[in-house]
Amino acid sequence: SHQPFVLLLILLASLLVLAPEFVYLRDQFGWRMNTIFKFYYQAWTLWSLAAAFGVALMLTNLRRLWNGLYNIGLVLLLFAALTYPTLSLLTKTNDFNPPFGWTLDGAAHLEREYPADADAIRWLQTAPYGVIVEATTPDASYSDYAHISTYTGLPTVLGWPMHEGQWRGGYTEQGTRMDDIQRLYETSDWNTAQAVLSQYQVRYVYVGTLERVAYRVNETKFQRFLHPVYQNGNVTIYEVP
Incomplete structure (x- = not known):
């Protein structure tokens, strides 16, 4: 079973998020902003891997899962999580009409x-x-x-x-x-x-x-x-x- 490894990913990511609550590198700004950046980037990567496993697990047990009322909350949570990615597409792509064409070339x-x-x-x-x-x-x-x-x-x-x-x-x-x-x-x-x-x-x-x-x-x-x-x-x- 891969579940212990996935739980480890979730635990490590949670610890990374909690760490800046107690310790951070004092830089020129005088607060923990940059420490949060560095730690949270890694946390989101680990959580995203765990989330992919969770989605796969949910799909393989779809019939059993829908029998529970708690899945209403799961659906609402999923839609809430998709709000920003969906709406931000229009802003980030200039309504899917980039002024200088589509490219991944930063130069x-x-x-x-x-x-x-x-x-x-x-x-x-x-x-x-x-x-x-x-x-x-x-x-x-x-x-x-x-x-x-x-x-x-x-x-x-x-x-x-x-x-x-x-x-x-x-x-x-x-x-x-x-x-x-x-x-x-x-x-x-x-x-x-x-x-x-x-x-x-x-x-x-x-x-x-x-x-x-x-x-x-x-x-x-x-x-x-x-x-x-x-x-x-x-x-x-x-x-x-």
């Missing part, structure tokens, strides 16, 4: 919004591995910033500052990275720029749309001292020797 929006970046990302995905520097801002979270690193898998000097600080329990490790990146792009002095590149062992300097939005980019120094290994539209990638 598809780049072709519409940042076509030059999309092409540069494809180039970087096959380029030699190395640290890349790109634009970021204090309010970069949930924005298009750091998408070069995201879609290439290359490490970047600094991604979304708030999230980076949250993952590390503070901003100590970030240090002066944000100011250093701004200095790198805006300075006209090559020695200053070179010091930043050396400090963070940068291999690729990315200059594109978001860099020009975030900074007053002084590109002359890059053009003079670095080799452009990629250029398309308003995107140029310089390689540090």
Whole structure:
């Protein structure tokens, strides 16, 4: 019988849900939100497996089950549980009419919004591995910033500052990275720029749309001292020797 294993799944999931009631990791937010996220994700996975077994068990005993009045409550509970999944389909699919077509490609929006970046990302995905520097801002979270690193898998000097600080329990490790990146792009002095590149062992300097939005980019120094290994539209990638 598989029932002991299913009961174990239910028990473990229940313990995961109960755990944040007593213990949680104190992060920058000061409450248990992120601990709940991490624990509940696993709990729902375990419960869903147990629920699948429960549905199968119910179907195999359908005639006997319907003899009990308690099944009225079971049906009501089932319909209540299906309310959100059913109604949310319309919202999540824009009434089954997605404005940009059906896709599972999370990078598809780049072709519409940042076509030059999309092409540069494809180039970087096959380029030699190395640290890349790109634009970021204090309010970069949930924005298009750091998408070069995201879609290439290359490490970047600094991604979304708030999230980076949250993952590390503070901003100590970030240090002066944000100011250093701004200095790198805006300075006209090559020695200053070179010091930043050396400090963070940068291999690729990315200059594109978001860099020009975030900074007053002084590109002359890059053009003079670095080799452009990629250029398309308003995107140029310089390689540090």
